[in-house]
Amino acid sequence: MEKFDTLIIGGGPAGLMAAIRASSLGQKTAIAEKNHSVGEKLLISGRGRCNFTNAENDIDIFLAHYGKKGKFLYSAFSKFGPFRTREYFKSIGVEYVEERGKRIFPLEGGSQRVLDALLMQCRKYGVKIMRNTPVTAMRTKNGHVDYIVTENNEYKADKYIIATGGKSYPKTGSTGDGYEFARRAGHTITPLYPALVPVRTRETWPKLASGCDLRNIRLKVILDGVEIYSRFGEMEFTNFGVSGPIVMEISSLIPDWEGELQFSLDMKPSLTPEILIQRVKREINQHSGHGRFRGLVRSLVPSKMVSLILELSDIPHDKPVEYISDDEIAEFVKLIKDIRMNINGLWSYNNAMVTRGGVSLDEVEPSTMKSKLYDNLYFAGEILDLNGTSGGFNLQVCWSTGYIAGSVNE
Numbered sequence: 001m002e003k004f005d006t007l008i009i010g011g012g013p014a015g016l017m018a019a020i021r022a023s024s025l026g027q028k029t030a031i032a033e034k035n036h037s038v039g040e041k042l043l044i045s046g047r048g049r050c051n052f053t054n055a056e057n058d059i060d061i062f063l064a065h066y067g068k069k070g071k072f073l074y075s076a077f078s079k080f081g082p083f084r085t086r087e088y089f090k091s092i093g094v095e096y097v098e099e100r101g102k103r104i105f106p107l108e109g110g111s112q113r114v115l116d117a118l119l120m121q122c123r124k125y126g127v128k129i130m131r132n133t134p135v136t137a138m139r140t141k142n143g144h145v146d147y148i149v150t151e152n153n154e155y156k157a158d159k160y161i162i163a164t165g166g167k168s169y170p171k172t173g174s175t176g177d178g179y180e181f182a183r184r185a186g187h188t189i190t191p192l193y194p195a196l197v198p199v200r201t202r203e204t205w206p207k208l209a210s211g212c213d214l215r216n217i218r219l220k221v222i223l224d225g226v227e228i229y230s231r232f233g234e235m236e237f238t239n240f241g242v243s244g245p246i247v248m249e250i251s252s253l254i255p256d257w258e259g260e261l262q263f264s265l266d267m268k269p270s271l272t273p274e275i276l277i278q279r280v281k282r283e284i285n286q287h288s289g290h291g292r293f294r295g296l297v298r299s300l301v302p303s304k305m306v307s308l309i310l311e312l313s314d315i316p317h318d319k320p321v322e323y324i325s326d327d328e329i330a331e332f333v334k335l336i337k338d339i340r341m342n343i344n345g346l347w348s349y350n351n352a353m354v355t356r357g358g359v360s361l362d363e364v365e366p367s368t369m370k371s372k373l374y375d376n377l378y379f380a381g382e383i384l385d386l387n388g389t390s391g392g393f394n395l396q397v398c399w400s401t402g403y404i405a406g407s408v409n410e
């Protein structure tokens with residue numbers, strides 16, 4: 001049975017970082033990767049541009065992007081945080097640029113540049129990458145991982161790092177296997193949900209505006225009739241509900257809210273109803289005698305939204321504008337500022353950027369990523385019960401925890 005100092009299950013960003021760190025410290029290191037190639041999800045991250053970290057310098061603001069669980073990362077970030085991550089990538093040939101929302105991207109070459117740089121380091125330090133090697137089981141004995149089983153072999157190591165990722169985009173290889181290995185070994189896996197994922201609505205009319213990107217809108221979350229959350233930004237309608245940046249962010253919180261959940265879309269958040277009524281009246285005056293309600297709608301909302309608004313409004317489409325009453329105007333303005341949708345759940349893991357939930361942080365040492373149940377088992381990356389908002393926060397978890405998990409034997 002071949003034996004290593006450090007054996008990593010999974011060749012995603014977390015596994016690659018752990019392997020580079022361990023091998024650079026002189027460890028005989030191997031990665032068992034089920035796919036033919038490593039880093040498949042990394043390659044599609046940021047639509048192939050790879051938003052690999054975030055330039056937010058305030059550590060508390062940074063950690064708030066992971067919710068209450070963010071504090072688990074204090075120790076890892078003190079050793080290999082966002083700043084060191086940027087410096088590290090620069091040192092291995094990945095120059096970067098900062099974009100909107102402090103998002104950091106490679107200056108050139110996108111995700112492929114990041115992956116190539118990591119693979120170059122793996123080669124430099126002699127990491128053995130065993131491709132097409134799905135791990136099928138992990139054998140444990142008396143608080144110790146004994147060996148792992150792959151489809152064709154068994155491997156032993158002094159130290160094992162599970163970096164198999166989550167369950168989202170399973171076609172990239174992240175099928176949740178690591179959760180099963182950890183669960184069978186006695187670790188607690190907190191409930192798993194797709195996160196950073198589009199949201200389904202009970203209504204079918206969103207498809208009338210499918211593909212319509214809305215900017216500068218406000219989306220409110222209403223739970224059992226009470227507004228509990230509100231975000232300003234961009235969203236889009238889809239064939240089955242809603243998506244886009246603020247919807248994806250909100251999706252990660254939805255499992256926390258039990259009850260009747262609705263979204264309220266305000267298409268004109270900067271205008272009060274009174275000002276909007278004045279604006280509608282001005283439009284009516286301008287088109288009086290030759291305009292129809294349909295045209296009025298066209299003058300007020302993006303063209304892809306027109307069919308949807310006409311569908312939701314009670315005013316006949318071809319009603320001459322001069323016959324539209326004050327009550328109808330008020331109703332129309334109410335609609336524009338409060339398009340209600342009933343939330344019918346999250347879209348599937350196939351469309352989710354990350355998985356919420358994972359190996360319970362209560363059972364992992366924050367300064368080493370070592371299991372509290374096994375003396376030679378570690379975790380890194382998305383398999384941990386940590387998920388961030390979009391903006392480079394999820395890959396940062398991989399770099400920091402991967403580095404720490406690969407470090408411990410120094």
Ligand SMILES: Cc1cc2nc3c(=O)[nH]c(=O)nc-3n(C[C@H](O)[C@H](O)[C@H](O)COP(=O)(O)OP(=O)(O)OC[C@H]3O[C@@H](n4cnc5c(N)ncnc54)[C@H](O)[C@@H]3O)c2cc1C
Binds near residue numbers: 035040053383393
């Ligand atoms: C479309 C999309 C875009 C994204 N964009 C961004 C972005 O721009 N910025 C950002 O911060 N985050 C982004 N993310 C999230 C980010 O890609 C993930 O958080 C990150 O890839 C997780 O890394 P990981 O190493 O933990 O796991 P993964 O990247 O999932 O890698 C796990 C690896 O383990 C392997 N594996 C699984 N099971 C086994 C097994 N049994 N045996 C052997 N190998 C196994 C898999 O094949 C895979 O190679 C995006 C995600 C998606 C889906």
